[in-house]
Amino acid sequence: MKKYILLLVGILALLFSVSGCGGEKKNEGPKVLKVGTEVTFPPFEFREQGSREISGFDMDLIRAIGRKLDMQVELLDMDFEALIPAVKRGNLHLVIAGMTITPDRQKIVDMSEPYYTSGLSLVVKKGNTAIQKPEDLKNREVAAQIGTTGEAAAKRLAGDKVRSFKTNEEVFQALKENKVEAIIIDKPVAQYYLKKNHPDAMIAGDTFEKESYGIVMRRHGELTPKINKALAELRQSGEYDKIYEKWFGKEVK
Numbered sequence: 001m002k003k004y005i006l007l008l009v010g011i012l013a014l015l016f017s018v019s020g021c022g023g024e025k026k027n028e029g030p031k032v033l034k035v036g037t038e039v040t041f042p043p044f045e046f047r048e049q050g051s052r053e054i055s056g057f058d059m060d061l062i063r064a065i066g067r068k069l070d071m072q073v074e075l076l077d078m079d080f081e082a083l084i085p086a087v088k089r090g091n092l093h094l095v096i097a098g099m100t101i102t103p104d105r106q107k108i109v110d111m112s113e114p115y116y117t118s119g120l121s122l123v124v125k126k127g128n129t130a131i132q133k134p135e136d137l138k139n140r141e142v143a144a145q146i147g148t149t150g151e152a153a154a155k156r157l158a159g160d161k162v163r164s165f166k167t168n169e170e171v172f173q174a175l176k177e178n179k180v181e182a183i184i185i186d187k188p189v190a191q192y193y194l195k196k197n198h199p200d201a202m203i204a205g206d207t208f209e210k211e212s213y214g215i216v217m218r219r220h221g222e223l224t225p226k227i228n229k230a231l232a233e234l235r236q237s238g239e240y241d242k243i244y245e246k247w248f249g250k251e252v253k
């Protein structure tokens with residue numbers, strides 16, 4: 001009997017080692033999670049001056065998620081409009097880029113449970129009293145980033161007077177140089193740019209479109225439930241709150 005058990009153990013060990021050799025995962029350490037983002041979206045993703053490293057709320061969040069999944073996060077900076085196609089093609093495992101959950105995007109990719117509540121703002125030069133609300137944009141030059149919900153809103157409100165740019169730095173530069181009269185951009189990002197680099201501009205009126213950010217993954221892939229689970233665990237453990245407070249203080253979520 002003992003012999004048979006030993007034999008069985010031997011066969012099983014052999015099988016495991018054979019499949020181990022054929023498989024890719026043996027002794028490779030943590031797998032790599034290829035994460036796409038776009039770095040002109042502070043304080044969610046940006047490069048501190050003089051630094052090559054990408055920092056921000058999203059970056060801390062995705063690194064915490066990576067630790068939960070025992071996967072190493074590899075960040076790739078891309079044009080915003082290229083992010084979803086890259087997930088679709090399988091060049092990225094996921095995207096975290098302050099990306100708003102919209103029904104149109106959900107037709108193409110999976111989006112996680114919401115991880116941040118946001119909204120769109122109008123930004124104008126200080127002293128501009130002509131623009132107070134979205135409807136005031138009609139027939140005015142408005143700037144926004146290509147592929148964003150801000151750009152979609154701008155097209156809806158200002159028609160063909162919209163100037164679209166690849167980066168948000170260019171968007172703000174266009175306002176600075178008076179090439180446009182207003183910008184549409186996510187409120188927390190507007191606040192950051194105004195405080196850091198653009199004291200001559202201000203937010204006009206109220207936040208006008210409530211949005212929630214989600215992490216983007218391949219449609220119906222195995223990553224979606226894992227990411228949602230990791231997010232829920234980070235919220236439960238208080239780690240999410242710590243990251244939130246680091247970047248936004250103790251304001252209400």
Ligand code: GLN
Pocket residue numbers: 038041080097098099100101145147148149150186211
């Ligand atoms: N939240 C906006 C969107 O999803 C803008 C995101 C961004 O510019 N990174 O379109």
